[in-house]
Amino acid sequence: MSRRGFIRGVGIGGGALGTGLLEKEALAAPPAGGKTEGPGPVPITLNINGKPYNLNLEPRVTLLDALRNHLDLTGAKKVCDRATCGACTVIVSGKVVYSCTVLAIDAQGKEIQTIEGISTGNRLHPVSAAFVNHDAQQCGYCTPGFVMAAKGFLDRNPNPTLEQAEHGLCGNLCRCGTYVGMRKAVLEASREMKGGRHA
Amino acid sequence: MQAFEYANPATIQEAVALLGSRWGEADVLAGGTDQISLMKEYLHTPQRVVNIKNIKELGGIHRAGGNLRIGATVTLDELMENAEVRRAFPSLHQAAEGVSSPQIRNMGTVGGDLCQRPRCWYYRNGCGLLAMKDGRSLVPDGENKYHAIFGNSGPAYFVSASSLGPALVALGAKVKLVSASGSREVAVEKFFVTPQNEQSREIALLPNELLTEILVPLAPTHNATYEVRQKEALDWPLAAASVALKMKGSTVASARVVLGHVAPTPWPAAQADQALAGKAITAETAEEAAKAAVAGATPLSQNGYKVQLARVAVKRALLQAARGRA
Structure with missing residues (x-):
């Protein structure tokens, strides 16, 4: 059994209790108006790392919770859950976003790229490899978000200066303070990626 | 987050039919950067959420008559990268750039920037918009280092969180508000209001209205925004100033100086406008105008430092505008 499977097994009682409580909250009748879905689960299809995934989720479920709790794609991390820290960063339609603050239902029909999808077989993506080379992590919890933010930044700015790399990562926090290593890693990755090794 | 029913209209007409009274x-x-956090904190518990990102009419930036028309769902990134905005409105470009997180700029929209709720920590922690307890606001005797230094005679002490608001007021922009029964245009200056009671909002939008577009007059001005921040990474400014100068030769024909993050609304500094009329922008005249802009400040117990920051923001915005192009 995986560590995650074990944790989930232990936690399931609490989770079910929480859901029950929320469902009991009385909802007054919403205004008249037009076509709506929910509040109960609705069919949702997400295109993640090139593969379609069919889910049945309430409209309130975020993309981050869909990835982590329903698809076992746990690379994107849940830290602040309020669009501030960047640990949940994924790329949607070519742009970096905070997956904690996107509804899964809104991410349908878009190409979603997560940390799980950027390696080729056993070969690390140049950004991940550069993070290893520059020791650009300590506890590692912010790392998947930073790697995705750095990849999204380099996709748009293939030849950045150190200052541009610094500004390009302004949406992510590392409480261990490994920023210097990360900026160097971004510059190294930009050289690697231009070399076409990972084109 | 409380469960809600979700609507995904394709037109403005469908969207406004879904709004409540x-x-x-x-x-x-729209971008959700504030809305989803508000729902997670149970500060907003709507029965229905109306997604407006798939309404094509709400996107795009283009010239319309004498205005630049900016759709409400244009993202901050699209605003910042737009060639016309860069050319004519550096103050808007700089204000969007100040929202330093690429993720927020990719998600957050221009309409959302104007409609976001205040960042006041009393409000965000469930004390209500005016933080009232036993008939008195908790702010004047509480933790008020990020609160208002203007327009703070009560009951509101929070500061407007909008990054684009001050620049849009300085440029004389309007917003278009559409409901099922019609539409109205409101000057951005009048769109922001100081609420007088806990039931009212800090913007003039009504529950059955949708902000659809922003109209910015293309009259040539020298304009700029300068934000004073605690750090370069994602955060709201401590104080900001946006200026728009109509020039006659090398002197100012008329000026609009608007402070940000110092009052419950973007705060026009009419005394600075008067101080600049007929003068060339130099370090001295900019300093004089900056002093005039903060002359009426009434700081609270912990935020006197913001007076100096606002003064510096005005001076630097003016010098930046004078260096920029018309």
């Missing part, structure tokens, strides 16, 4: 019935979802 009272706050709390239906909330509009």
